[in-house]
Amino acid sequence: METLLPLTFTLRIKTLHPVTSHPHLLPQRRGSAYKSLPMKRLLHGKNSGGIDHGDANVDCPFNSSICSKGLVHVTEELLLEITSKGFLPDVSTLSGLMLCYANKGLFSQAKAIWDEMFNSSFQPGVPMISELINACATSGRFDLVVTILHQVRIKNHVILPEIYARTISCFGKKGELELMDIMLREMIKMGLSVDSVTGNAFIIYYSIFGSVAQMEVAYAQLKSSRILIEEEAIKAVSSAYIRERKFYSLGKFLQVVGLGRRNVGNLLWNLLLLSYAANFKMKSLQREFVRMVEGGFHPDLTTFNIRALAFAKMSLFWDLHLSIEHMQHEAVVPDLVTYGCIVDAYMDRRLGRNLEFALSRLNTDTSVTMFTDRIVFDVMGKGDFHSSSEAFLEFKSKRHWTYNQLIDIYRKKKFRSNQVFWNY
Incomplete structure (x- = not known):
């Protein structure tokens, strides 16, 4: 009691x-x-x-x-x-x-x-008020959050922008988009400036909890306020389009953001290539890749693996090998996804005998690594070799796996499955 x-x-x-x-x-x-x-x-x-x-x-x-x-x-x-x-x-x-x-x-x-x-x-400080607001929001007492905010507005105008930002973030984390929108409108009405962190958080929460239409309206508001959308918000918006399989809209969004931006690295170009690879638009994929290189961007591991996954699924062996050679020329170290593209492409076509030749340009005695951006798997999925290899990598009894070991295990697995099929 x-x-x-x-x-x-x-x-x-x-x-x-x-x-x-x-x-x-x-x-x-x-x-x-x-x-x-x-x-x-x-x-x-x-x-x-x-x-x-x-x-x-x-x-x-x-x-x-x-x-x-x-x-x-x-x-x-x-x-x-x-x-x-x-x-x-x-x-x-x-x-x-x-x-x-x-x-x-x-x-x-x-x-x-x-x-x-x-x-x-x-005079209450920002850390203490923030903790109190978080505790109220965690328990769903949003009425108390609003009451506390309005009390602070009466007494201490200096810390008000930061408290409003914390409140917006609090509502956003709980998916209370309407309350978050009301707080933002109050903030603007009072003449308080909305900083980049708050504006980008606004987009992120609409991307997670709102519909694509609501997210697009929120981004239009952010753009009209001349706040630059940052990396985390770009990823959140892109993930929302990917969840809905709206790859054309994703491409349009990336064009609006501006593919020439260098402060986010290759993120925009990689997402654009991914939008074409998702529907296997190979000509558009190749054309945009050339534009990327001509624009002065250096393809990274994720860039090459997006192309490799598309080539492997389409059984375009020549393009796959050229992509591997380009990767070596750029001194980009392949990871499990790269090896998996080659293995799956040959094994699916029952060309396992040619696998050693296909892998001859790569060092299969090195330790297994995985550095590809996970958003790629949301679109392209994981290959069979990749999925089965991850199960072995989870074994605690053996910490250091090489690609050779995983490939040998996978080939034996495929051989046994074929034997069972034909015996049946």
Whole structure:
């Protein structure tokens, strides 16, 4: 059952002042936790320091472990004992207790402490307010989040932009897009500037929780505000298009963002190539790859593997080998996906005898690596060799696998499956 702290305790908060710098007034520490025994000795031992009870502030023996163990009542008792002896708990102690209440879902107690602290001369800081807002949003108390925000708006206008940004992020993480939109509109109406981090977070949350149409409207708003869309937001928007298999729209979006941007590396070009590879538009894929190279961009591992996956699935052996040669020319080290493209292309066509020749240009005795961007698999999937190899790589008994070992195991597996098929 929830019990509010006595009014005599909450009223003491109005008289809080900064904690005095007297080390003998603070409880002793062992490690990172305060101990209650030294505090009790301090409260009852009047002969050890000549303490002025009317002016002393005491840091309560409170920490997060007490809260996690559900022992909030222990802290309440200690705080009541402190006030009964004429001591004043400091602001950090009360803030910690308030956040503990909020994290435990005891919002009436947390709100009581917040109101008293807010109505006093105490100026709440951004970290403390952010933690309180996060705790309320985690439990779905969005009404309290809005109330706290509006109270801050009345008292402290300086930190308001940062608190609005934290609130927007809080609502976005919970998928409350309507509330997030309202907060953004309030922010703009008040004349507060929306920074790049908040604007990009706005796009990311619409990409995750909203429809493609809503996401496109949000991006149009971001673009009209002249805020540049950054890497994480580009990935989020692209993932939304990929989930809906809208590769043409993805290509259009990338063209609007601008393929000439260099601050995001090859991300835009790789996504554009992926949009063509998804529908096996090989001529467009090759044309855009040439444009990429002519534009001064150097293809990376993901770039080459997007092309290799498309060539392997289309059984374009000559193009696949030329792509491997180009990769070696650019000094790009192949990974499991690259080897998998070659193995699958030959094994699917029952050309296993030619596999050694196909792999002759690659070093199959090196350790297995995997550095391809995972968004590629959302579009192209994983090859059979890649999927089966990942199962072996998870074995803890053997940490260092080589491509030769995985290829030998895979060939034996395919041989046995063929034997079973023909015997049946």
